[in-house]
Amino acid sequence: MKMFDIAVVGGAGHIGLPFSVYLQNKGNNVLVIDPNKKYVSLAEKGNPPFVEKSFKPNLENALLKGLKFTDKIENIKTKEYIIVTIGSSSNIKDIELFNNLMDEVVDIAKKNSKIILRSTLSLETFITLKKNKAIKSKNLRIAYCPERIAEGLAFEELKKIPQIIGSAEKDSRIFSKFFELNGFEILNTDIDTAIFVKLFSNAYRYASFSLINEFDNIATSNNIDFNTVLRLATHKYDRLKDIPLPGFVGGPCLIKDTKTFIKSYEKDNILLKNFSKTNIRYLEKILSQCKSKFSGKKIIQLGLTFKPGSDDLRTSISLDLRKKLIKMGYEVFSVDPYLDQSEVDFKLFTYAEVEDKTDNILISTNHKNFKNLDFKNKNVIFAGKN
Numbered sequence: 001m002k003m004f005d006i007a008v009v010g011g012a013g014h015i016g017l018p019f020s021v022y023l024q025n026k027g028n029n030v031l032v033i034d035p036n037k038k039y040v041s042l043a044e045k046g047n048p049p050f051v052e053k054s055f056k057p058n059l060e061n062a063l064l065k066g067l068k069f070t071d072k073i074e075n076i077k078t079k080e081y082i083i084v085t086i087g088s089s090s091n092i093k094d095i096e097l098f099n100n101l102m103d104e105v106v107d108i109a110k111k112n113s114k115i116i117l118r119s120t121l122s123l124e125t126f127i128t129l130k131k132n133k134a135i136k137s138k139n140l141r142i143a144y145c146p147e148r149i150a151e152g153l154a155f156e157e158l159k160k161i162p163q164i165i166g167s168a169e170k171d172s173r174i175f176s177k178f179f180e181l182n183g184f185e186i187l188n189t190d191i192d193t194a195i196f197v198k199l200f201s202n203a204y205r206y207a208s209f210s211l212i213n214e215f216d217n218i219a220t221s222n223n224i225d226f227n228t229v230l231r232l233a234t235h236k237y238d239r240l241k242d243i244p245l246p247g248f249v250g251g252p253c254l255i256k257d258t259k260t261f262i263k264s265y266e267k268d269n270i271l272l273k274n275f276s277k278t279n280i281r282y283l284e285k286i287l288s289q290c291k292s293k294f295s296g297k298k299i300i301q302l303g304l305t306f307k308p309g310s311d312d313l314r315t316s317i318s319l320d321l322r323k324k325l326i327k328m329g330y331e332v333f334s335v336d337p338y339l340d341q342s343e344v345d346f347k348l349f350t351y352a353e354v355e356d357k358t359d360n361i362l363i364s365t366n367h368k369n370f371k372n373l374d375f376k377n378k379n380v381i382f383a384g385k386n
């Protein structure tokens with residue numbers, strides 16, 4: 001006997017698939033609903049479509065236990081629980097896509113279904129959703145239960161991170177039971193607070209990574225080496241021991257969630273909207289280092305994805321960096337062991353293939369594989385810790 005009958009809309013994506021696999025392995029009956037043919041056909045055969053620690057054994061186990069896939073949204077009409085994990089952002093187009101999908105979900109869902117919104121949302125999106133009269137007439141229960149794992153660590157973090165449940169008070173028991181039975185510690189609150197918590201968490205991280213870049217920029221424009229500053233300031237000085245290191249701030253969440261936060265709580269914003277300028281300046285600093293430190297017009301670029309150990313190129317500043325270098329007339333030989341050639345429209349190289357082309361090395365995404373490379377006699381720029 002399965003615990004809950006669940007559809008996960010957007011269930012083949014970076015958040016949806018690990019969560020679907022997790023839920024199936026916990027003893028639920030999960031149907032993934034997603035039009036992404038590439039991801040679905042890989043996942044159905046037990047092949048992880050993207051990098052996640054411990055993904056393959058978990059996925060294979062879920063398939064053995066009956067995890068199923070479809071691209072037909074109509075299938076939600078038989079499901080007791082509908083979980084939505086599609087992408088979201090503060091762009092009008094994405095908001096419209098989300099709103100349209102939710103209209104479809106509400107329209108098709110059977111009476112008394114429980115809808116769990118797991119994508120990162122703004123208050124505005126929720127207000128729009130609540131205007132749908134069918135929610136009341138069909139007695140649909142809705143909760144906002146944001147995903148908080150870090151991409152790549154889903155199978156470690158899903159077990160550990162408490163689940164924030166934003167819902168109307170009368171529904172909180174229903175959703176608490178769902179998550180408790182699935183092994184989560186739960187934290188109940190109202191929807192507005194849950195939305196603020198999720199957006200705040202990412203906007204705060206974005207701000208703290210950007211703040212250190214701001215100091216790096218200021219040090220650089222005053223001809224002070226910020227690496228030396230950090231070494232001196234933090235040595236045996238515990239009050240600064242947890243500060244982040246300068247580096248690119250990219251990826252699918254931090255930038256877009258900060259934009260959503262700014263848009264959602266616009267009138268109270270003083271600082272956050274200026275950090276995008278800081279990060280542009282930080283990128284310009286790396287570009288001017290390339291100009292001053294490298295001789296010739298060839299560069300070996302190590303790492304393209306938005307963070308080390310990931311194959312995700314979404315909002316990757318290293319990828320932006322490549323484009324800007326090419327515009328500046330450089331020939332860029334990009335090396336990224338986490339990427340498949342099919343994911344980019346330019347040639348990828350192995351380091352061995354290009355190491356003799358130039359001495360100019362730009363480490364833009366610090367994958368651990370690069371630690372074993374020999375950079376003796378090379379001219380190396382390190383773009384920072386991303």
Ligand SMILES: NC(=O)c1ccc[n+]([C@@H]2O[C@H](COP(=O)([O-])OP(=O)(O)OC[C@H]3O[C@@H](n4cnc5c(N)ncnc54)[C@H](O)[C@@H]3O)[C@@H](O)[C@H]2O)c1
Binds near residue numbers: 014016036148252
């Ligand atoms: N990636 C992260 O690290 C992370 C972490 C926490 C929260 N989130 C949030 O989770 C949400 C999803 O992010 P993601 O990284 O998994 O995005 P993703 O693009 O990897 O996945 C979204 C999936 O939704 C599918 N989809 C799109 N339209 C659909 C439709 N109409 N019907 C069914 N499926 C549809 C896509 O095919 C895709 O597989 C976002 O709101 C994001 O902010 C992401």
